[in-house]
Amino acid sequence: MNLELSYAQSLDAADSLAGFREQFIIPEEHGQQQVYFLGNSLGLQPKNTGPYIQKVLDQWAKYGVESFFMGEDPWLNYHDHLVGPLAKIVGAHSAEVVVMNQLTVNLHLLMVSFYRPADKRVKIICEAKAFPSDQYMFETHIKALGYDPEDVLIEVSPRAGEVTIHQEDILAAIQQTGEELALVLWGGVNYYTGQLFDMEAITRAGHAVGAKVGFDLAHAAGNIELHLHVWNVDFACWCNYKYLNGGPGAIGAAFIHERYHQDKSLHRFAGWWGYEKNTRFKMEKGFVAMESAEGWQLSTPSPILYASLRASLEIFETAGFDSCLQKAKQMAAYLRFLLEQISEANPGKFHILTPAAATARGCQVSLLVKQGGKELFDELTRKGFFVDWREPDVIRLAPVPLYNRYEEIWRFAQVLGG
Incomplete structure (x- = not known):
């Protein structure tokens, strides 16, 4: 150089x-x-975003609600365009990825499934001064369960006079908390410093003491190499409007490891779009989840938001x-x-x-x-x-x-x- x-x-x-x-x-x-160096905040608009959204609007104009089943690209199957490219980006199987909601909503939903405090196993380890998506989610979710966040959260901080967190301090906190630890929920990349964490090592350490391990990948997805399935991560959530160029307020996404897809003992909040696809429109009593990450969906998604994300993901696929x-x-x-x-x-x-x-x-x-x-x-x-x-x-x-x-x-x- x-x-x-x-x-x-x-x-x-x-x-x-x-x-x-x-x-x-x-x-x-x-x-x-101009020189745009803010892909870490909001990615630029692909030129195909407008045309893809227009196709959805044209379909809506022509078929109305029947657009879910009619036209050259029925909305009922639109999700299939997204999960393959995203799975490659985060290192997952396609069935382990679901595109839904936004980041904080998905964090709350997966906390329902993967944070189940019982007896002395109630602690959560997270990074100090995490982005508000995590901070406020932790505070309100823990309170809703009847716990005091001050008693539950263990925040790992940089050492005195430093700004980044030592990996060994994270692992030490996990080991020391031991049987009291229910969950490790960590950011893949720190939003403020750009520090990248060893997610594989964190996952291994959390599992070794019997805890679940999840990641907020808002600043990691589309930015760094990820292998969520191989690393054995339990769950992860991310937004798609930063490095993945899905547009302002873009629909978010989540990863749930395949070992949980058929676990009927797992708690979750359910909605009709997570119901078994083949019988969803029978609207029968009793929730039967899709046996994939899609089983965590709640409401009918927006094809317009899907289309905005698709425009970017197709560029990643080609590149x-x-x-x-x-x-x-x-x-x-x-x-x-x-x-x-x-x-x-x-x-x-x-x-x-x-x-x-x-x-x-x-x-x-x-x-x-x-x-x-x-x-x-x-x-x-x-x-x-x-x-x-x-x-x-x-x-x-x-x-x-x-x-x-x-x-x-x-x-x-x-x-x-x-």
Whole structure:
């Protein structure tokens, strides 16, 4: 690697995924394309999103409610377009993935099934200062069961003077809680620092003491390599509007390991869309769940939201998720190289919060800017860079493989180091 513009341009010229940028709508200002580094917050709109939604609207106009059964793409089977591509992205079998609701709703639903406090086994281990999707869900769900969150939650924090969490501290907390531990529910990637956690090791440790283990993959799905089935994870939830470009408020998704699909002793909240598909419309008394992750569905889903997500997933299918991961790693390595050069030349200007091991595998990088951070963020915005400001002193960015260029990373570094 080197610091020259020509090097970044050579990387773009050799990029096998470069053409996929043309399948997205890039924000413009005064006719100039902006640099969008916010795939970790809301992914860009694929150009096919509008046409796919329009097809659903046209079907609705022509067939009305019979669109569930009629037309070239009946809505009753639309879910099938989504689970295959998503399963590849999260490392699961198709039957283990369901597209439904949004992230926090799904967390609550799966807590019903996988958090069953009894006797002394009531504790939950989670990361301190988790995103509010988790924090508020924990607080209210635990209270609804008649427990005090202060008595139930064990929050693992960074060590004094540090901002990231040591993996060994997580494993130690699991082992020490032992027979009192009912559930480990952890984030795959920390939203603030970009820290990536060893989910396989966390799962193994939780199971070793008899606990269930689940993950919030909001900042992981579509960003890093996942093997949920092989890792033996019990459940996971994620949103599809960040790295997966499903649109603002996109329909969410969940993973439930196949070993639970036929477990009739498992508690769950049920709804008619989770009922056995072949007999669903008989509407008979007594819930009979589909023997897949789809058995956790509640209400009739929106084909419009399905269509929005489908437009993006088809791009991933064509590009190949393995190729996306490879480019993401290369882009992250290039970005980190440039940041380290700037940091060496300007000591104290910023500190890279995201551990090197995480930037070697994921897109997000978080920069701690102690002096003039908001002014720097505003300057980046004026220069056409979409990045993220997190109070009190962090700038987050995430170049993603499907629509970002290496030259954009180089240009960002020029402004940052200027």
